[in-house]
């Protein structure tokens with residue numbers, strides 16, 4: 001019997017791929033999703049030698065973890081031995097590791113220690129078509145490496161869509177080899193709704209039931225936008241199955257499997273489990289199932305036509321996460337998932353006219369996101385950010401905003417030795433503070449708060465706050481709250497831990513209380529927290545503390561000056577010193593963000609929501625737009641805390 005790996009389309013191109021890689025610095029490999037690029041090509045390279053190291057990047061952390069596990073299984077080894085992975089706050093590699101799957105962000109961090117990634121012979125930039133910011137940055141780095149390490153590195157760009165001209169043009173100077181893996185796809189029939197659906201979650205629910213009851217055997221994949229909607233739909237379907245006998249016409253039951261990034265790995269892997277007899281699997285997933293993870297044996301796809309997308313406005317500094325229509329290219333990708341094993345059907349939850357109105361492609365993320373963190377990492381990696389070869393140049397305003405923040409934080413300073421007439425010279429240098437900031441796996445402003453905390457003698461508290469902020473939606477109740485009433489209930493459950501200053505210190509108190517609890521799970525129930533989230537925060541805290549211990553050895557200069565202040569006040573002061581753009585001042589009944597003059601309101605999830613004693617100045621963690629412009633994670637602060645001491 002042919003092994004499943006040899007049955008993958010990529011296997012037929014193995015010789016051709018290896019030949020191209022051996023004789024070209026850059027190779028571009030294109031193949032339909034599921035053809036075996038990510039799991040197989042790195043293994044082919046592994047077999048070429050006993051010592052060469054291989055680094056394969058992934059835009060998504062879930063994909064990096066899942067694929068590394070899969071490849072370790074295929075090679076029959078423990079994860080973290082020959083095959084490992086590295087994602088933010090989770091590293092499973094060892095000195096034995098020769099094949100590492102890592103998120104692009106982690107690879108960019110690795111550059112700070114090793115500017116040319118000298119330990120790797122092979123750098124595979126995977127899922128390049130996704131064009132995340134970090135992928136774009138790495139593509140730029142790859143082009144530089146192709147010039148600097150012509151003979152010692154092999155760069156492989158892997159992409160799913162057929163639109164690779166942009167990559168070949170970008171790497172033109174390296175004359176890249178191009179390989180198309182011939183795919184086998186089956187006919188896919190498309191169905192559209194007649195009228196636009198007012199509520200896509202309801203439409204998705206109806207579509208699953210419809211397919212299950214009326215369509216022949218075959219598993220279903222539903223594309224939703226995020227965890228909340230996925231959990232909602234999964235619950236709704238399971239409840240319906242309990243109430244009525246939800247049988248397909250072949251007599252099968254429905255097996256509901258959610259898939260999103262915050263799900264623990266052992267639950268994620270259910271999507272790969274063969275569907276038992278008498279069942280029909282329905283996977284309800286985010287965009288992760290579009291290309292990064294291939295779910296076997298699907299026949300039906302239900303496509304919401306929507307995706308969650310971040311967009312940063314360099315003027316208002318609003319970073320919005322909104323649900324937007326996908327592109328035609330994404331529709332094609334999603335649809336393709338139904339035709340891998342046989343003819344399939346795609347049910348689009350939008351009209352045919354709606355489809356025709358979609359953009360051809362999604363903009364690369366770099367044109368719509370904040371760059372301060374990337375700039376800091378590039379500077380730490382010895383790159384000239386002003387002359388960096390971006391595959392799509394970021395908007396000038398975004399670049400300016402990033403540099404302005406880094407200057408404000410003292411991470412960079414003007415280089416007086418540079419000739420201002422020389423347009424290609426780098427007019428900034430990274431300072432000692434900047435070097436330290438870059439070591440933290442945090443945004444520069446959060447990292448700065450840790451440095452300030454160290455000086456103010458309140459590192460422990462700020463470490464806790466930063467760890468809590470690093471877990472997505474840490475304060476969300478185990479069952480998603482949806483209405484204002486729910487927010488009130490959650491607030492009263494946690495009332496005993498509410499700090500009069502606001503959310504940052506409340507988070508700190510909740511964490512401290514949890515740490516001291518003998519029965520943490522029981523306690524979590526009482527305050528409506530998810531125990532898994534707190535465990536995650538603790539892991540993150542340990543790692544941040546490690547970085548702090550290694551890098552912050554200076555004196556606690558600020559402590560003597562502010563020793564009269566309470567620890568609470570010093571924690572907030574330290575937070576203010578990092579989050580320099582995150583201050584709002586009272587203007588009548590509302591608040592106005594300092595600098596941008598945007599009017600904002602306290603988010604309903606805040607302990608300060610609807611309170612009339614919130615004072616004149618607020619510190620916030622982020623600005624979000626939903627029904628209004630809100631600030632989230634908010635604390636009252638004193639104006640004096642914003643005055644920075646003169647450094648001696």
Ligand code: ADP
Nearest residue numbers: 033034035036037038039040066070272294296
């Ligand atoms: P590509 O990168 O070309 O999209 P992959 O290498 O990701 O393709 O996938 C190849 C095959 O491996 C697919 O059929 C997929 O279902 C399977 N696969 C990937 N990860 C796992 C896993 N964790 N468990 C089981 N099968 C997997």
Ligand code: MG
Nearest residue numbers: 037038291292
């Ligand atoms: Mg892949």
